[in-house]
Amino acid sequence: MPAPLAEPPRGRALSRGLFVCATLSLVLLALSEYSHHEAAKGSSKVTERLEIQRTLQAITGSLVDAESSQRGFVLTGDERYLAPYRNAIDTAVRSMNICRNHYLNDAAGQGLYVPLARAAAARMSELDVSLRLRQRGNGEAATDVIRTDVGLEKMQAVRDGVDRLLAYEDQRLQAITRDWERTASWARLGIAFATVFVLLSFGLFLRHSERMAQESERQRRAIQRERDELDVRIAERTAELIRLASHLQSAREDERARLSRELHDELGAIFTAAKFDLAAATGRLKGADEKALARLRSLKELLEHGVALKRRIIEDLRPSTLTSLGFVPALTGYAEQQRQRLGGELALDIEPTVSVDESSGLALYRVAQEAFTNIYKYANASHVRLSLRSIEGEVQLVVEDDGIGFDTALLAETAGHGLAGMKYRLMSLGGRLKVESAPRRGTRVAACLPARTNPEVAPTALRP
CATH class of the missing domain: 3.30.565.10 (Histidine kinase-like ATPase, C-terminal domain)
Known part of the structure; x- marks a missing residue:
């Protein structure tokens, strides 16, 4: 009988397939997390650039508001213009400080910020001079300062500095957007590649599993055929043993019956003849020696025991x-x-x-x-x-x-x-x-x- 076929290592194949699928799932998760991280990082940078652009625009707007309030005070002397003026100057100073901190580690931005800071400081100084002259009662001198082109030039310098920084920030925004789009494209490509790889791996795994299932089914059928053949052989051998046992028992019973007949016929005839001879001898020896008669009676008892033994043996061999x-x-x-x-x-x-x-x-x-x-x-x-x-x-x-x-x-x-x-x-x-x-x-x-x-x-x- 051929040896049973080995069971295919389905457990190992399944473990390998699960390991590959788990690895690819982790890769997809890592790509997704990386894409999310880069998107959040880009969004933060964009928000920061937009915020600095609003801050730069706030510098120009604050200086314009300060100039309006300063001219109103110089022309009218109404101190109600001082509060808006001071608020506008404070706003401009805060915005300048924010921009200064923003460009501390940016050499290119620092190079554009310094001229703006100087122009803004000069403009605020010029406004402050006119304001002080009016507060001292020298309104004509303050008005003359306003009528000069110095303030216009300094304000234009501030606008130019702000425009240069805004253009610089626009470039930075475009670069951030390009990096963001490039990262998103690579992430999409990576996810698409990983997805395709997962699908291919899953398809191969299914194909391999189908082959293993077919091989397992083939081996199961081969083993089942061998078991069926073995069952048939066992049934045939069992039937042979039963027939043999039946034959042996029948032969044994036949032999017992034969022995029983022979014992019944042969020993019966022998014992019957012996009993007849013994009875004849006893009749002839009547009145003879008592010892001889005792010996004949003893012989008769032995014959009776022999007949009983014959009957018992016959009954054991084949019960009558x-x-x-x-x-x-x-x-x-x-x-x-x-x-x-x-x-x-x-x-x-x-x-x-x-x-x-x-x-x-x-x-x-x-x-x-x-x-x-x-x-x-x-x-x-x-x-x-x-x-x-x-x-x-x-x-x-x-x-x-x-x-x-x-x-x-x-x-x-x-x-x-x-x-x-x-x-x-x-x-x-x-x-x-x-x-x-x-x-x-x-x-x-x-x-x-x-x-x-x-x-x-x-x-x-x-x-x-």
């Missing part, structure tokens, strides 16, 4: 009651003999209406003999029960005892050979034998045979 009276009377007679042997500790439950054919009756009778032989040899039982019943189309013979019992796994080492022979004999007749036992819990032997449609008819003469 079984062939002459039938199975149930034979089993009842045998059970009564065992009751006397056990001293009355035998309970009988035999249905007199049970009908079996000759072969089944002989098999059940031998089971009873084997069971009682084992009881005498091994059981050390104090109570035994024998029952014979017809149940649901079957004839059931049960022999139970309360002896020491045994482990049924060790049946072959104790009394198992005789019972094994009985088992195969019953199987050849379509029946079964079941032995139940356990240490110190007694033994139960149950034999079942199907009821025959042609029940036995008690013969009138001794048959082999």
Whole structure:
């Protein structure tokens, strides 16, 4: 028989597939997180650039507001213009400080911011001069300062500085946008590549799994075929064993029947002739020596013992009651003999209406003999029960005892050979034998045979 095929390593393949899928999933997650991080970073930079642009625009607007308030105060002397002026100057100073801090680490931005800071400082200084002159009561001098082109030039310088920084910030925004778009494009490409790779890997994994499933199914079918062939062979060997056991039992019973006939015929003739000769000798020696007569009487007793021994041997080989009276009377007679042997500790439950054919009756009778032989040899039982019943189309013979019992796994080492022979004999007749036992819990032997449609008819003469 070929050796069973090895099971494909589906577990390892599945583990590898899961590892690949998990790795690719982690790669996709990493790409997604990286894209999100870069997007957040770009968004923060864009927000920062837009904020600095608003701050730069706030410088120009604050200086314009300060100039308006300063001119209103210079022209009217109304101090209500001072509060808006100071607020505008403070706003311009805060905006300049924000821009200064923003461009501290930016060399290019610092180069554009310094001229703006100088122009803004000059413009605020020029506004402050006109304001102080008016506060001191020198309104004409303050008005003359306003009418000069100095303020216009300085304000234009501030606007130019702001415009240059705004253009610089626009360039930076464009660069950030390009970097952001490039990062997003690479992230999209990476995710698309990883997705395609995942799909390809999953497809390959499914294909590999399908191949493994087909290979596993092929091997399963091959193993199943081998098992079926083995089952067929086992069934054939079992049938051969049953036929062999049945043949051996039949041959054994035939041999017993032959021996029984020969003993019955030959020994019967010998013992009968000896008894006739002994009777003739006794008649002739009447009145003779008493010692000779005693010897003849002793010889007669020996002949009687020999006849009894012949009958017992014949009954053991082939019970005459079984062939002459039938199975149930034979089993009842045998059970009564065992009751006397056990001293009355035998309970009988035999249905007199049970009908079996000759072969089944002989098999059940031998089971009873084997069971009682084992009881005498091994059981050390104090109570035994024998029952014979017809149940649901079957004839059931049960022999139970309360002896020491045994482990049924060790049946072959104790009394198992005789019972094994009985088992195969019953199987050849379509029946079964079941032995139940356990240490110190007694033994139960149950034999079942199907009821025959042609029940036995008690013969009138001794048959082999």
